[in-house]
Amino acid sequence: MQINVSKPYLPDIKKYNAYLERIWKSSYLTNFGPLSQELESRLCEYLGVSHLLLVGNGTLALQIAFKVLGLKAGDEVITTPFSFVATTNTLAWEKLKISFCDIDDKSFCIDTSKISRLITPQTRAILPVHVFGNACDVKTLENIADSHKLKLIYDAAHAFGVKYGGKSIFTYGDIATISFHATKIFHSVEGGAIIFEDKNLLDEAKSMINFGLKENMPNILGINAKNSEFHAAMGLCVLDDIEYIMQERGRIWEYYYEKLKNYYALQDLSTNSTNNFHYFPILFETESSMLTVIKILNENKIFPRRYFYPSLDTLSFYHNLKQCPISQDIASRILCLPIYVGLSRKEQDMIIKHLVK
Secondary structure (H helix, E strand, O other): OOEEOOOOOOOOHHHHHHHHHHHHHHOOOOOOOHHHHHHHHHHHHHHOOOEEEEEOOHHHHHHHHHHHOOOOOOOEEEEOOOOOOHHHHHHHHOOOEEEEOOEOOOOOOEOHHHOHHHOOOOEEEEEOEOHHHOOOOHHHHHHHHHHHOOEEEEEOOOOOOOEEOOEEHHHOOOEEEEEOOOOOOOOOOOOEEEEEOOHHHHHHHHHHOEOOEEOOEEOOOOOEOOOOHHHHHHHHHHHHOHHHHHHHHHHHHHHHHHHHOOOOEEOOOOOOEOOOOOOOEEEOOOHHHHHHHHHHHHHOOEEOEOOOOOOHHHOHHHOOOOOOHHHHHHHHHEEEOOOOOOOOHHHHHHHHHHHOO
């Protein structure tokens, strides 16, 4: 049996069908339907946030965030090169200038001590990533953004349910975005959300994702970035089971930790935040030793993933002039192990056996 790095959580199909029956009864398929509204409300309650807007995916969430905060082509945004490519693709797609800041070699998050020296007269925003759900140094980032009058947008794609200082990680910054892709802890098959502190920004973004309409008339420049009732139905089903999902992932994460902590370097987790057990990355001493282990695992039908590889500052289509050696080094030696609801202890032991030989 093949073991992949992740496996989408699928709820009881009978429960999903019950939500589908509500769609059939209402004939509401999209356009901020009742299930979408219910999911937004329940997510606000669960996550401890005030204003949340569902969108089609996490990539669109970032693009809408840039637009609603008034970023324009040519504006410079400081971000991390150690992330999934969508983080910086959105910047390039919106013709924003990417300024890479290297990462901390222990937390894997953006190195806040290096940000200030990168700020120029063209800098308008900072886009940090809570890497693998590990909270950034949000207090320092907030101080930098405030002192330089910069927008602070968090890519929190991995940070579902994380709390920092006793409150939701999504309450920090001007905007936080999240992905609800099928591979995430909480998912709606495809989907994402934008979390705002300012309700006026929520209202503007809601118009923006619906062709810019206000009272059914064109009002501002907009696109179609809405999600459907079918996606909301899946989200509601998964949210019903979220405590079980977290518990199971925590069990798997803790077992890896106990068995591997003396063999591999592990990510330093923020002492101010909770762990949502989204990923279990391990760091090898060399890239060659990692590639050897990957080959052995693959031969045994185990498929971990090189998250995040390559370091984004090495991609030619960003026309980047600044190299980030720490990110490049970490990206070359890091491997994320399989973790998902349903991964058995026997399967975990088999993975661990090949890692500690």
